[in-house]
Amino acid sequence: MKDEIVIDLFNPYSRLFPNRKLVDKGTLELIKHLRTEGYTIKIKPDNEVPLQYLFKKGYHEFFTDPVYIFFAGAASSVVTTLIANGIQKVFDKWGKSSSNTINNNVIIINKTTNETINIVNQPISKGEINDKRKKVKTNAERFKQCFSMVSPYPNLQTPIYLEHKPQIVGWGRLDLDNNGLVVEESIILDKIVRKKIRSGKIKGLSVTGISETSICSICESDYVQCNHIAGETYNNVMCANELHESIFIEVSLVCVPINEKCLIKMI
Numbered sequence: 001m002k003d004e005i006v007i008d009l010f011n012p013y014s015r016l017f018p019n020r021k022l023v024d025k026g027t028l029e030l031i032k033h034l035r036t037e038g039y040t041i042k043i044k045p046d047n048e049v050p051l052q053y054l055f056k057k058g059y060h061e062f063f064t065d066p067v068y069i070f071f072a073g074a075a076s077s078v079v080t081t082l083i084a085n086g087i088q089k090v091f092d093k094w095g096k097s098s099s100n101t102i103n104n105n106v107i108i109i110n111k112t113t114n115e116t117i118n119i120v121n122q123p124i125s126k127g128e129i130n131d132k133r134k135k136v137k138t139n140a141e142r143f144k145q146c147f148s149m150v151s152p153y154p155n156l157q158t159p160i161y162l163e164h165k166p167q168i169v170g171w172g173r174l175d176l177d178n179n180g181l182v183v184e185e186s187i188i189l190d191k192i193v194r195k196k197i198r199s200g201k202i203k204g205l206s207v208t209g210i211s212e213t214s215i216c217s218i219c220e221s222d223y224v225q226c227n228h229i230a231g232e233t234y235n236n237v238m239c240a241n242e243l244h245e246s247i248f249i250e251v252s253l254v255c256v257p258i259n260e261k262c263l264i265k266m267i
């Protein structure tokens, strides 16, 4: 039997949705990869709170928030290589490349040797880890402040964020139609953002939410618990992650939306 790996996930909305264990697409695919390799994965804190799927439909989400991975016993390099390969797999699929920030956001802690490294086997100092923890807390606090802001426009009540960061750049009206959530009308207050929309640099929308129940279309069990990956085919059947009972969190303008139909138009 292989070792157990403990993962401490970051909940950017902890001030608004406390006591939740949220996992995003990239991290979940990494977890599924590790489980497929025979590792037992525990999510911190080890309590009865169910793991829930945090969806964001933008490419920038992958490993942009710190993930802490703890293990004991095995050789660091084996686990590190496995994690690095898992992340590479996720990136290859989405045509994204890793960066120093991403490498340093995956913090691997060997509980036996007390060694702390990133996915390219470089040491990460305690100072750096503390800075990351502080940043996480500050971001959660900033999101809480954003959520309590009141729109100056009576008909545009939904805040519009930029790249899922705790920064409101405009206000809009959100409606539900046959295709899902749509921003019917909006005002973008940030001048630089307006310029980037005009030049086509920012061109899409992305919604963040928590799916309280997500079901795998292949095995019909809880998608966060099984090892199938949405978008991959199993016996010629493509796996889909069916999101049920979702809670809307925020809508962001993004440079590259995952859903290429999710585009914006400036008028």
Ligand SMILES: [Zn+2]
Residues within 6 Å of the ligand: 216, 217, 218, 219, 220, 221, 223, 226, 227, 228
């Ligand atoms: Zn499944």
